[in-house]
Amino acid sequence: MATTRRPLIAGNWKMNLDHLQSIAFVQKLAWALKDKKFHEQEVEVTVFPPFTDLRSVQTLINADNLPVGLGAQDLSPHDEGAHTGDIPGVFLKALDCSYVVVGHSERRADHHEDDSHVAAKVVAALRHGLIPIVCVGETSEDLERYGASKIPVDQLAAVLAEIPQGSEFVVAYEPVWAIGSGQAATPDQAEDVCKALRETIREHHGDEAADSTRVLYGGSVKSTNIAGFMKRDNIDGALVGGASLDVDEFVAIARFPHHVSLD
Ligand code: PGA
Numbered sequence: 001m002a003t004t005r006r007p008l009i010a011g012n013w014k015m016n017l018d019h020l021q022s023i024a025f026v027q028k029l030a031w032a033l034k035d036k037k038f039h040e041q042e043v044e045v046t047v048f049p050p051f052t053d054l055r056s057v058q059t060l061i062n063a064d065n066l067p068v069g070l071g072a073q074d075l076s077p078h079d080e081g082a083h084t085g086d087i088p089g090v091f092l093k094a095l096d097c098s099y100v101v102v103g104h105s106e107r108r109a110d111h112h113e114d115d116s117h118v119a120a121k122v123v124a125a126l127r128h129g130l131i132p133i134v135c136v137g138e139t140s141e142d143l144e145r146y147g148a149s150k151i152p153v154d155q156l157a158a159v160l161a162e163i164p165q166g167s168e169f170v171v172a173y174e175p176v177w178a179i180g181s182g183q184a185a186t187p188d189q190a191e192d193v194c195k196a197l198r199e200t201i202r203e204h205h206g207d208e209a210a211d212s213t214r215v216l217y218g219g220s221v222k223s224t225n226i227a228g229f230m231k232r233d234n235i236d237g238a239l240v241g242g243a244s245l246d247v248d249e250f251v252a253i254a255r256f257p258h259h260v261s262l263d
Contacts, residue, residue: 005214007230008170008237009254010133011047011244012073012101012218022053023060025247030066032251040067044237045254046099047244048073051087054095062096071099071133074107077120079127089128100125101239102132103155105139105176115158122159126167133170133216133239134159136197140177148175148189149196156197160204167205171197171215172239178219180242187228187235190217194234223252230256 017025026047033045046069049057054072061068076086092100102125103118113121118134125132138151152173163169173193178185185193194215202210217229218239229235243249 005212005236006044007042007256008044008046008214008216009250009256010071010099010101010172010216010237010239011045011250012104012239012241013047013049013053013244014073014106014241015050016245017049017053019053019056022049023056025245026057026060026066026068028247029068029250030064032247033067033254036251036255038067038251038255042257043254044069046071048099048101054092054097058095058097069099070095070097071101072097072130073101073104075100075102075121075125075130077117077124079124089124089130092130093128098131099133099170100130101172102134103159104135105137105174105179115155118155119159119162122169123162126163126169131168131170133172135172135174135218135239137174137176137179137219143175143177149193152193153196153200156200157204160201165205165209169213171201171213172218173197173215174218174239180220182220184220184222184225185217187232190229191232191234194232198234221253223249223256226253226256 048071072092075089076083079088102121107113122132136152136155142151175185197215198210201213214236215234216237216239217235221238221240222243
Protein backbone atom coordinates (compact mmCIF):
# COMPACT_ATOMS: atom_id res chain seq x y z
CA MET A 1 0.00 0.00 0.00
CA ALA A 2 1.45 3.34 -0.99
CA THR A 3 1.33 5.87 1.85
CA THR A 4 -0.06 8.65 -0.36
CA ARG A 5 -3.30 6.74 -0.96
CA ARG A 6 -5.62 6.78 2.06
CA PRO A 7 -6.91 3.24 2.57
CA LEU A 8 -10.63 2.72 2.09
CA ILE A 9 -12.57 0.03 3.94
CA ALA A 10 -15.98 -0.15 2.27
CA GLY A 11 -18.83 -2.17 3.78
CA ASN A 12 -21.17 -3.50 1.11
CA TRP A 13 -24.28 -4.53 3.03
CA LYS A 14 -25.94 -5.92 -0.12
CA MET A 15 -29.65 -6.68 0.55
CA ASN A 16 -29.33 -6.81 4.35
CA LEU A 17 -30.55 -4.58 7.25
CA ASP A 18 -33.73 -2.54 6.87
CA HIS A 19 -33.81 1.15 7.80
CA LEU A 20 -34.48 0.50 11.50
CA GLN A 21 -31.76 -2.13 11.72
CA SER A 22 -29.40 0.20 9.87
CA ILE A 23 -29.79 2.88 12.57
CA ALA A 24 -28.98 0.44 15.37
CA PHE A 25 -26.07 -0.96 13.37
CA VAL A 26 -24.45 2.39 12.56
CA GLN A 27 -24.82 3.55 16.18
CA LYS A 28 -23.09 0.40 17.34
CA LEU A 29 -20.42 0.82 14.67
CA ALA A 30 -19.73 4.41 15.75
CA TRP A 31 -19.41 3.37 19.42
CA ALA A 32 -17.09 0.50 18.53
CA LEU A 33 -14.88 2.76 16.39
CA LYS A 34 -14.65 5.27 19.22
CA ASP A 35 -13.99 2.57 21.79
CA LYS A 36 -11.17 1.14 19.69
CA LYS A 37 -9.69 4.63 19.14
CA PHE A 38 -10.14 4.47 15.40
CA HIS A 39 -8.44 7.33 13.49
CA GLU A 40 -10.32 8.44 10.41
CA GLN A 41 -7.24 10.29 9.13
CA GLU A 42 -5.54 6.91 8.88
CA VAL A 43 -8.29 4.85 7.25
CA GLU A 44 -11.53 5.85 5.55
CA VAL A 45 -14.55 3.75 6.52
CA THR A 46 -17.69 3.88 4.37
CA VAL A 47 -20.92 1.90 4.47
CA PHE A 48 -23.11 1.01 1.50
CA PRO A 49 -26.63 0.32 2.79
CA PRO A 50 -29.67 -0.52 0.65
CA PHE A 51 -31.39 2.51 -0.93
CA THR A 52 -34.23 2.46 1.63
CA ASP A 53 -31.74 2.96 4.51
CA LEU A 54 -29.81 5.88 3.05
CA ARG A 55 -31.87 8.70 4.54
CA SER A 56 -31.80 7.17 8.03
CA VAL A 57 -28.06 6.56 7.93
CA GLN A 58 -27.38 10.02 6.48
CA THR A 59 -29.35 11.68 9.29
CA LEU A 60 -27.47 9.72 11.94
CA ILE A 61 -24.03 10.41 10.45
CA ASN A 62 -24.74 14.13 10.06
CA ALA A 63 -26.40 14.60 13.46
CA ASP A 64 -23.55 13.03 15.40
CA ASN A 65 -20.74 13.84 12.96
CA LEU A 66 -19.76 10.17 12.83
CA PRO A 67 -16.43 9.11 11.26
CA VAL A 68 -18.27 6.97 8.71
CA GLY A 69 -18.86 7.76 5.04
CA LEU A 70 -21.94 6.88 3.03
CA GLY A 71 -22.37 5.31 -0.38
CA ALA A 72 -25.02 3.57 -2.46
CA GLN A 73 -24.89 0.13 -4.05
CA ASP A 74 -26.01 1.15 -7.54
CA LEU A 75 -27.46 4.01 -9.60
CA SER A 76 -29.31 4.52 -12.85
CA PRO A 77 -27.42 5.66 -15.92
CA HIS A 78 -30.31 8.13 -16.42
CA ASP A 79 -31.04 11.33 -14.49
CA GLU A 80 -34.86 11.31 -14.44
CA GLY A 81 -37.96 10.08 -16.20
CA ALA A 82 -39.69 6.84 -17.07
CA HIS A 83 -37.37 4.29 -15.43
CA THR A 84 -39.52 2.49 -12.89
CA GLY A 85 -37.59 1.26 -9.89
CA ASP A 86 -34.37 3.04 -10.73
CA ILE A 87 -32.57 5.66 -8.61
CA PRO A 88 -30.59 8.48 -10.25
CA GLY A 89 -27.25 9.83 -9.05
CA VAL A 90 -28.76 13.23 -8.28
CA PHE A 91 -30.98 11.68 -5.57
CA LEU A 92 -27.96 9.94 -4.02
CA LYS A 93 -25.98 13.16 -4.01
CA ALA A 94 -28.90 14.87 -2.25
CA LEU A 95 -28.57 12.26 0.53
CA ASP A 96 -24.87 13.13 0.98
CA CYS A 97 -23.62 9.92 -0.60
CA SER A 98 -19.97 10.33 -1.55
CA TYR A 99 -19.58 7.01 -3.34
CA VAL A 100 -21.60 4.58 -5.42
CA VAL A 101 -20.74 0.97 -6.23
CA VAL A 102 -21.03 0.29 -9.95
CA GLY A 103 -20.83 -2.98 -11.83
CA HIS A 104 -20.81 -5.35 -8.85
CA SER A 105 -20.70 -8.91 -10.16
CA GLU A 106 -24.09 -9.62 -8.56
CA ARG A 107 -25.63 -6.83 -10.64
CA ARG A 108 -23.76 -7.94 -13.75
CA ALA A 109 -25.21 -11.44 -13.21
CA ASP A 110 -28.71 -10.68 -11.82
CA HIS A 111 -29.47 -7.70 -14.08
CA HIS A 112 -27.41 -8.57 -17.16
CA GLU A 113 -25.31 -5.43 -16.83
CA ASP A 114 -22.66 -5.46 -19.53
CA ASP A 115 -19.54 -3.30 -19.80
CA SER A 116 -21.26 -0.51 -21.75
CA HIS A 117 -24.08 -0.35 -19.20
CA VAL A 118 -21.54 -0.22 -16.37
CA ALA A 119 -19.61 2.53 -18.18
CA ALA A 120 -22.84 4.57 -18.61
CA LYS A 121 -23.48 4.27 -14.86
CA VAL A 122 -19.93 5.39 -14.06
CA VAL A 123 -20.43 8.41 -16.34
CA ALA A 124 -23.71 9.19 -14.54
CA ALA A 125 -22.02 8.94 -11.13
CA LEU A 126 -19.27 11.36 -12.18
CA ARG A 127 -21.87 13.73 -13.66
CA HIS A 128 -23.37 14.08 -10.17
CA GLY A 129 -20.13 14.38 -8.22
CA LEU A 130 -20.25 10.84 -6.84
CA ILE A 131 -17.08 8.74 -6.72
CA PRO A 132 -17.81 5.46 -8.49
CA ILE A 133 -16.35 2.26 -7.09
CA VAL A 134 -15.93 0.33 -10.30
CA CYS A 135 -16.13 -3.41 -9.62
CA VAL A 136 -14.34 -5.85 -11.89
CA GLY A 137 -13.51 -9.52 -11.57
CA GLU A 138 -13.36 -12.88 -13.26
CA THR A 139 -15.47 -15.99 -12.69
CA SER A 140 -13.81 -19.34 -12.03
CA GLU A 141 -14.49 -20.30 -15.68
CA ASP A 142 -12.79 -17.07 -16.84
CA LEU A 143 -9.89 -17.83 -14.55
CA GLU A 144 -9.41 -21.24 -16.10
CA ARG A 145 -9.81 -19.97 -19.62
CA TYR A 146 -8.02 -16.61 -19.65
CA GLY A 147 -6.01 -16.44 -16.42
CA ALA A 148 -6.72 -13.92 -13.67
CA SER A 149 -6.09 -10.50 -15.19
CA LYS A 150 -7.63 -10.45 -18.65
CA ILE A 151 -11.33 -10.10 -17.76
CA PRO A 152 -10.87 -7.53 -14.97
CA VAL A 153 -8.49 -5.50 -17.14
CA ASP A 154 -10.92 -5.57 -20.10
CA GLN A 155 -13.83 -4.59 -17.83
CA LEU A 156 -11.87 -1.64 -16.46
CA ALA A 157 -10.59 -0.55 -19.88
CA ALA A 158 -14.20 -0.42 -21.13
CA VAL A 159 -14.99 2.12 -18.39
CA LEU A 160 -11.77 4.13 -18.73
CA ALA A 161 -12.44 4.66 -22.43
CA GLU A 162 -15.70 6.47 -21.58
CA ILE A 163 -14.63 8.83 -18.79
CA PRO A 164 -12.53 11.99 -18.98
CA GLN A 165 -8.94 12.11 -17.76
CA GLY A 166 -8.79 13.46 -14.23
CA SER A 167 -12.02 11.76 -13.11
CA GLU A 168 -11.90 10.50 -9.53
CA PHE A 169 -12.88 6.86 -9.17
CA VAL A 170 -11.99 3.77 -7.13
CA VAL A 171 -11.49 0.29 -8.57
CA ALA A 172 -12.52 -2.86 -6.70
CA TYR A 173 -11.03 -6.13 -7.87
CA GLU A 174 -13.44 -8.83 -6.78
CA PRO A 175 -12.88 -12.31 -8.19
CA VAL A 176 -16.40 -13.71 -8.51
CA TRP A 177 -15.24 -17.09 -7.17
CA ALA A 178 -14.03 -15.43 -3.97
CA ILE A 179 -17.22 -13.50 -3.17
CA GLY A 180 -19.19 -15.00 -0.31
CA SER A 181 -17.30 -18.28 -0.66
CA GLY A 182 -15.03 -18.01 2.36
CA GLN A 183 -12.21 -18.64 -0.11
CA ALA A 184 -10.39 -15.32 -0.58
CA ALA A 185 -7.74 -14.86 -3.24
CA THR A 186 -4.23 -15.05 -1.86
CA PRO A 187 -2.49 -11.71 -1.34
CA ASP A 188 -0.16 -12.64 -4.23
CA GLN A 189 -3.05 -13.35 -6.59
CA ALA A 190 -4.84 -10.13 -5.60
CA GLU A 191 -1.67 -8.03 -5.87
CA ASP A 192 -0.94 -9.32 -9.39
CA VAL A 193 -4.37 -8.33 -10.68
CA CYS A 194 -4.47 -5.02 -8.78
CA LYS A 195 -1.09 -4.17 -10.28
CA ALA A 196 -2.36 -4.99 -13.78
CA LEU A 197 -5.41 -2.78 -13.12
CA ARG A 198 -3.16 0.10 -12.02
CA GLU A 199 -1.11 -0.28 -15.18
CA THR A 200 -4.35 -0.17 -17.19
CA ILE A 201 -5.19 3.15 -15.52
CA ARG A 202 -1.68 4.36 -16.38
CA GLU A 203 -2.13 3.41 -20.04
CA HIS A 204 -5.49 5.15 -20.38
CA HIS A 205 -5.31 8.07 -17.94
CA GLY A 206 -1.59 8.61 -17.24
CA ASP A 207 0.77 8.45 -14.27
CA GLU A 208 -1.01 10.80 -11.91
CA ALA A 209 -4.28 8.89 -12.14
CA ALA A 210 -2.48 5.54 -11.82
CA ASP A 211 -0.57 6.66 -8.74
CA SER A 212 -3.48 8.33 -6.96
CA THR A 213 -6.37 5.96 -7.71
CA ARG A 214 -7.25 3.50 -4.97
CA VAL A 215 -7.55 -0.12 -6.00
CA LEU A 216 -9.40 -2.32 -3.49
CA TYR A 217 -9.56 -6.06 -3.13
CA GLY A 218 -12.91 -7.75 -2.36
CA GLY A 219 -14.00 -11.33 -1.83
CA SER A 220 -14.19 -13.06 1.59
CA VAL A 221 -12.16 -10.35 3.35
CA LYS A 222 -12.04 -10.85 7.12
CA SER A 223 -10.10 -9.46 10.07
CA THR A 224 -7.82 -12.47 9.86
CA ASN A 225 -6.76 -11.94 6.21
CA ILE A 226 -6.93 -8.13 5.71
CA ALA A 227 -3.34 -7.62 6.86
CA GLY A 228 -1.92 -9.80 4.09
CA PHE A 229 -3.70 -7.74 1.44
CA MET A 230 -2.86 -4.36 2.94
CA LYS A 231 0.86 -5.13 2.98
CA ARG A 232 0.88 -5.21 -0.81
CA ASP A 233 1.95 -2.19 -2.86
CA ASN A 234 -1.07 -2.05 -5.13
CA ILE A 235 -3.91 -2.85 -2.72
CA ASP A 236 -5.38 0.23 -1.04
CA GLY A 237 -8.29 -1.19 0.90
CA ALA A 238 -11.14 -3.64 0.74
CA LEU A 239 -14.73 -3.98 -0.37
CA VAL A 240 -16.20 -6.12 2.39
CA GLY A 241 -19.51 -7.97 2.10
CA GLY A 242 -20.44 -10.56 4.75
CA ALA A 243 -17.90 -9.37 7.33
CA SER A 244 -19.21 -5.80 7.12
CA LEU A 245 -22.47 -6.97 8.78
CA ASP A 246 -20.67 -7.87 12.00
CA VAL A 247 -19.69 -4.70 13.85
CA ASP A 248 -16.72 -6.13 15.74
CA GLU A 249 -15.37 -7.88 12.67
CA PHE A 250 -15.78 -4.79 10.48
CA VAL A 251 -14.07 -2.58 13.06
CA ALA A 252 -11.22 -5.09 13.35
CA ILE A 253 -10.81 -4.92 9.55
CA ALA A 254 -10.81 -1.10 9.64
CA ARG A 255 -8.16 -1.16 12.37
CA PHE A 256 -5.73 -3.21 10.31
CA PRO A 257 -2.83 -0.73 10.79
CA HIS A 258 -2.92 -1.57 14.53
CA HIS A 259 -2.49 -5.26 14.09
CA VAL A 260 -0.05 -5.34 11.20
CA SER A 261 3.28 -3.84 10.62
CA LEU A 262 3.20 -2.34 7.14
CA ASP A 263 6.92 -2.04 6.61
P1 PGA B 1 -17.89 -10.96 0.61
O1 PGA B 1 -18.51 -9.98 -0.51
O2 PGA B 1 -16.97 -10.13 1.46
O3 PGA B 1 -19.09 -11.45 1.38
O4 PGA B 1 -17.17 -12.05 -0.11
C1 PGA B 1 -17.74 -8.99 -1.12
C2 PGA B 1 -18.55 -8.22 -2.13
O5 PGA B 1 -19.36 -8.85 -2.85
O6 PGA B 1 -18.43 -7.01 -2.25
